[in-house]
Amino acid sequence: MEPLALLGRAGLEAQGPPLPLHGGEMAQVYRLGPYVVKLARGAPPGFFPAEARGLAALGAYGVRVPRVYWVGEEGLVLEFLPEGPEDWEALAGMLARLHRRREAAYRAEPGFLGTFPLPGREGGDWTEFFFLRCIEPLLAATWSRLEGLGPRVEALFRTPLPAEGPSPLHGDLWRGNLRFTPEGPALLDPSFFVGERGVDLAMMRLFGGFPQAFWRAYRALYPIPEAVERALPRYQVYYLLAHVHFFGPGYLGGLWKAISAS
Template structure:
């Protein structure tokens, strides 16, 4: 299926040619006039509906996201956000406001990290929640590729993780899921759930991370306790297991370092 066909299914007028955009390693993304059309061959059932629900959850909590015009198993039609000025302080303000929110409990609907399916879960102890919902499914999927690191990963979560309180999370906050639009920063392609803010912050530190301008502004608005800082490598293990799953054993070195730093 092409972008024009999805727009026709959505009963939206295609205004101009389809221009390919960067869409990460999973989807093909096109700009067609005011729309961003996102497609993926062989996408697992529920992938695009889960993304749309995550965008709606963030929007309901005050985060700027693209408007969703159409969602189906075949793809998404989103608002195209033009490029605007880089503003790390505004991003810090938006995320600090999100992370300061308190929800009634930890919870996650069935969803995805990339195309990897994750189960739903609700309530209970944070460390158990994080391990069973996020880490254990990826640990089982990658066990045979970990070269003996599997038991070391399991052992990380026998110690309690710090708990500031249930907060809404983007869930996959790398620089490719950030867009600086004319109205300010916007977040894309969430893996939304309610957990601890260290999960988002850990991803933001991996693979080059976000610049010091962001971290200075964020810390000024919402300081990081030392115990949360120390826990970030344990949260990062979650994302490194996903990279082992998707991209192979070249990520065992960073995984070993995260374990050692924990």
């Protein structure tokens, strides 16, 4: 479906021609005046509804997110957020407040990391929850391409991960899913679930990561225990397995490095 047709499906009127925006590797994204239209050819069933649920969940916790105007299996229509100045202290405050929240149990609805489907799960021990919900499905999908690293990955999760308490997570917090707006930082394209904050912190350290201005402010608001710091490479394995799945063996070196640092 074309972006103008999807906007019409949503009952909204286009204001100008579609302007392509960067949408990562998983979607085609266009701006049409005050709207952003997201499409993905061959998207799995439930892909866009899961993103809309994640945005709604983060918004309910006080995180700035774009408004969802319409969602369907065909795509998603969002509010366009204009660009504003970088404010890493404000981002640190927003994430520290999110990560300090405590829920009754670990939980995840069926969702996606990129377009990779992840099962729903609720409750139980954190290490078991994280392995079965996040690691095991990706491990099964990539085993034949891991060049013998599969058993090393499995062994990482025989040792318990540190547990501070169930916290709401963005779930895919790389720099491309952050936008600074005139009203402050906003988060995009979540893979939302309730887990341990180390999952978000680990992704924020990969692929160039976030600047020291953010980390100084975040640590001042919510110090990171040494045990959580040591666990970050094990959480990074989750994202590196996804990159092996989507993009191939070029990420095996990064996966080996994370395993060795664990």
